[in-house]
Amino acid sequence: MLDLKLYILQRATALAMAPFMVAHLAVMIYAVQGGLSASEILGRTQGSVGWALFYGLFVLAASIHGSIGVRVIASEWLGLKRGPAGIVMATVFLVLLTMGARAVWAVTMG
Amino acid sequence: MGRDDGMIRPHRSHPLWYAYILHRVSGLGLAVFLPGHFYVLGLALTDQAALDGFLSWTDQTIVKVAEYGLVFLLGTHFFGGLRILALEFLPWSPRQKTFVAASVVLAFCVSTTFFLSAR
């Protein structure tokens, strides 16, 4: 069900996320030591434009990448045709983007 | 009984097929996990006490084991994805099975490091 344009978008967002992934894993391994707390996390991220940009772009790329992936699964495993599969993709995209953007806002600017 | 019943499994038992199914399952798992992850982080906006409550709930060993699994899935999807990008955009290498094994091992290393860091 993937044509050239969706494929390029999928692979490009995958590649774009590679450095974000490495950074996120490193931060998580660092942050989880000694236990997690809201104040500790927010102490690092609050007011930071840098973290907002970092996680904002990460969320955007993940929303595109994930929604295309779920579309493929919907068409191959649930047999959805082009129209319904497109609706599934758009829904997943919007859910991930809005909830992700809200989360980024919550920990950086909120 | 269809002509394919019980016939599907044998042709799939090789490393590259397992890599495909692992990549698909981990991707689906991540897509399901992320909204929950985003919701919890969003609590920083509306209900910091709930966020703290949730974070201390995650201190339990059983949750840490679940997180281990989650980070492992993330790792296999990430390293497996790099493997796929290499397969598609770099010249063909006959060592595809080695790359599959390497991506699983790397994912295991990362998730174990995470688990051991979480004291």
Added chain:
Amino acid sequence: MATAGKLMDVSVWRADGKREGFDAFQVPRQESQTILDVVTWIQQNADPSLAYRFSCRVGMCGSCAMMVNGQPRWTCRTHVQKVLKDNQLKIAPLRNLPVIRDLVTDMTEFFDKWVAAEGVFHGTKTRDEPMAPINHESPERIEASAAIECINCAVCYAACDVVANNPDYLGPAALNRAWALVNDVRDGADSARLDAVSGSGGCHNCHSMGNCMQFCPNELNPTASIAGLKRATVKAFFGRGG
């Protein structure tokens, strides 16, 4: 050997428009016996109504391809002693293709997809011009030669799970041929071919699960060919200005 003369339990898929299902046969075991020998024995000694395809019976034509114990294989090149399990065999028509009768599949869609992928040579010279000088050591010719030996047996098509899940998917054989022609410097249809393999059934649907490469009796590698098509289509996309 003590195996000759023993009877094997063989299940064979039957379909004649009225009923469908596996029929059970008891077939004598022989030395150096192939699955094609087993099917032929059944038709000649047990049930003359059994329909199946074969031609060369020496592993050159690909006509005898069937599902043997769940795996797509050439039956003339599959020795019973290699696949016999608990004295049982299960023989069915190739997966992912409609069945005409019993073990005979309708290969029409397989060949239609071959054409749809532009697996067709488009010459650019006339017979009055000199022959094209092809350098066999050039990178393109090495790629084309590696992919050229496909005899359209459809084993890869039967093995592929994307073919099973996506009716539009052109399939490993058609795409492998498209790649061979992309690398053929004598062919003039490059941009049409790249377009042909970029639709909703195109090369970008391949998940590199490698069943095709695993089962191709000619040891071809459609997974690698399809990866090549992905590179070629992406290059063309950005080359044309995106």
